[in-house]
Amino acid sequence: MNICNRNCCEYKINSSYIKWLIEVLGPVILGSKPSEILNISSKDKDKDSKLNDINSFFSNCYKLSYYIINISDGGIRIIFINRSSLSNVLDNKKCLNFLKFIGYPSDYNLDSYIELLIDKLHTKDFPHEIGIFLGYPLKDVVGFMGYGNYKFCKTRYWKVYGDESISDSVYNKFINDRSKMKKLLESNSLSQLKSVI
Template sequence: MNAAPQKIPALMAFLDWRQALAQMEERVRRFDAWVFLNASSVLLSEKTGELLAMDLQEMGMTADDVEFELERLSGKWNFDYKLFAESNGFLKFIVYRRDRLRAVLDESPYCVMVGQLNYSHPLSPESFLGEVKERWLEQGSVPHEIGVALGYPLEDVFGYMGLMPLACKGVCGWRVYGCMKESQRRSCAFNNARCQALAFLAGSAAA
């Protein structure tokens, strides 16, 4: 039997926050819970980053409001963020862990990132996401290489983009071009984090 979500160390760090939810202003409470749930695979698991799209009208917020609140939470919850684009009432941004992104960028093949995708070298989390944002705004769509920052195995990202001569081996939430076992392990970990977050939030009223 799996341990209850409240017993998991990563969730213990959020107990005080959960207990304070009832005393928060409604808008702040909704925002915090939304970020906690939708970025749970980053906050509670090993995922490098999560690309999010927030409905500003539904949340009753502006892009500036969101940035202000993300800045507040990032210090408390130990994450980084980057705003990308606002369109059709949605603000697109990434919540990520800088150390994880730096590690995966260090592992990324030079011949792909620089030789084929024309990113500068050496890459840093800030320069990579800054270039992703510029390309997104220029092209009008998210560049596929953002997958590098979203916790997917590099072979899966570059195989999907046709930058590595790999055949698709199957699907586990995304197309797998590398090790199926590793991709399945990550997929299960990401999904489990969201389930834990849902259960944790469900206990907020009784906390």
């Protein structure tokens, strides 16, 4: 085993890409958002480099799990999951009942739910229930999928249906955690952040 004494991860990875990614993942790392999905196009000439950087930086991460999903057009989807935060979301009986209603196992198990979502992400039909896994309010996911009588209001990172105040509160938590992570990036090196992520 080689032990680097020169902050080697900063030399081996594209710092600007990883810094951007850590900022995007700020809400997931800090726990306000249970997961985030990232797409890398098959046309992205830096696709392999980005994937190597992600593996290099996040391979021993204790706050996040990540899954790489190859899609039919040659692109990649990567889902980053804060298991503790996702478990809290899925502890909500309404979320769990809705997922069961659309075909998730009746016996809830976090790993089996993640596996089913990942299986669905391999298909052409995008699983819109991913909004629950991304931490969006259930009413917005249900409204987007055409269930219930929720009226479309506006678009944030997602389409908002029904009571806007609930969605605004969730959105503001995501934005605040992203800002916190940006400040951490400004005052810490990648190797310092890697040791706590």
